[in-house]
Amino acid sequence: MSAPLLELRNLHVTADENAILNGVDLTVRDGEVHALMGPNGAGKSTLANVIMGHPGYVITQGQVLLRGEDLATWTPDARARAGIFLAFQYPESISGVSVIQFLRQAVAARRQLDELSVLEVRMDLMEWMQRLGMDPAFAERHLNDGFSGGERKRNEILQMALLDPVIALLDETDSGLDIDALRVVAQGVRTVRERLPSMGVLIVTHYVKLLEELRPDQVHILVDGRIVHSGGPELAQQIEADGYESWRVGVA
Numbered sequence: 311m312s313a314p315l316l317e318l319r320n321l322h323v324t325a326d327e328n329a330i331l332n333g334v335d336l337t338v339r340d341g342e343v344h345a346l347m348g349p350n351g352a353g354k355s356t357l358a359n360v361i362m363g364h365p366g367y368v369i370t371q372g373q374v375l376l377r378g379e380d381l382a383t384w385t386p387d388a389r390a391r392a393g394i395f396l397a398f399q400y401p402e403s404i405s406g407v408s409v410i411q412f413l414r415q416a417v418a419a420r421r422q423l424d425e426l427s428v429l430e431v432r433m434d435l436m437e438w439m440q441r442l443g444m445d446p447a448f449a450e451r452h453l454n455d456g457f458s459g460g461e462r463k464r465n466e467i468l469q470m471a472l473l474d475p476v477i478a479l480l481d482e483t484d485s486g487l488d489i490d491a492l493r494v495v496a497q498g499v500r501t502v503r504e505r506l507p508s509m510g511v512l513i514v515t516h517y518v519k520l521l522e523e524l525r526p527d528q529v530h531i532l533v534d535g536r537i538v539h540s541g542g543p544e545l546a547q548q549i550e551a552d553g554y555e556s557w558r559v560g561v562a
């Protein structure tokens with residue numbers, strides 16, 4: 311048996327000397343979709359950032375392992391090249407850059423090429439847009455051109471598809487995503503997995519609706535930097551009914 315795709319072992323993380331993650335264990339195997347849910351401030355984005363190697367966070371105990379290899383000394387670049395994917399949030403100020411130009415840069419960075427054939431990326435992109443049921447005109451849209459939530463998610467799903475990750479980390483950080491945006495993510499993940507069946511997915515969200523659409527293999531509830539419960543998508547109903555209160559540490 312080869313080592314699991316991604317494993318977090320007793321992970322403790324601080325930022326600015328504040329403890330944020332307090333002993334997280336999580337294993338994602340080939341082809342699995344895991345959802346990480348929890349209230350604001352629980353540490354969900356921190357967890358995704360730490361897997362990507364964000365320099366603002368310090369691992370004080372425990373490990374992040376990719377196929378059994380400790381990533382502690384790996385730069386974010388090395389992780390990206392190894393196929394760990396975290397969607398870039400493009401800066402709002404970027405101006406005059408189209409979706410295809412942006413994605414070409416992302417693909418070039420992942421494949422470590424200075425020059426990537428424009429044609430090649432365009433063909434890949436057009437194929438993916440067709441599979442995902444997206445309007446080809448979307449490729450020519452400018453990134454800062456008043457994207458809706460759904461359009462930002464389309465850009466994110468296209469990044470994921472084109473970069474061919476071994477594990478995709480999707481952080482649904484935005485508040486106020488509408489049903490269209492959530493559906494883009496759920497259907498996008500499903501479609502990409504059909505083509506890349508061994509890809510693992512860890513999706514961070516506080517949207518119960520997304521679970522209902524996505525039907526992940528496992529759902530983990532993160533509260534105060536700890537996974538307090540793991541189960542199947544049926545947890546969605548429990549969260550909807552009770553919120554996270556029943557899982558808070560110290561609550562009887």
Ligand SMILES: Nc1ncnc2c1ncn2[C@@H]1O[C@H](COP(=O)(O)OP(=O)(O)O)[C@@H](O)[C@H]1O
Nearest residue numbers: 325326330349350351352353354355356357366
């Ligand atoms: N770089 C940082 N420096 C200091 N505190 C941070 C940093 N990043 C996150 N935090 C704090 O850690 C906690 C968890 O944040 P975050 O991971 O963004 O939670 P979530 O994504 O679950 O809402 C919050 O209290 C937040 O203020």
Ligand SMILES: [Mg+2]
Nearest residue numbers: 354355356483
């Ligand atoms: Mg967050």
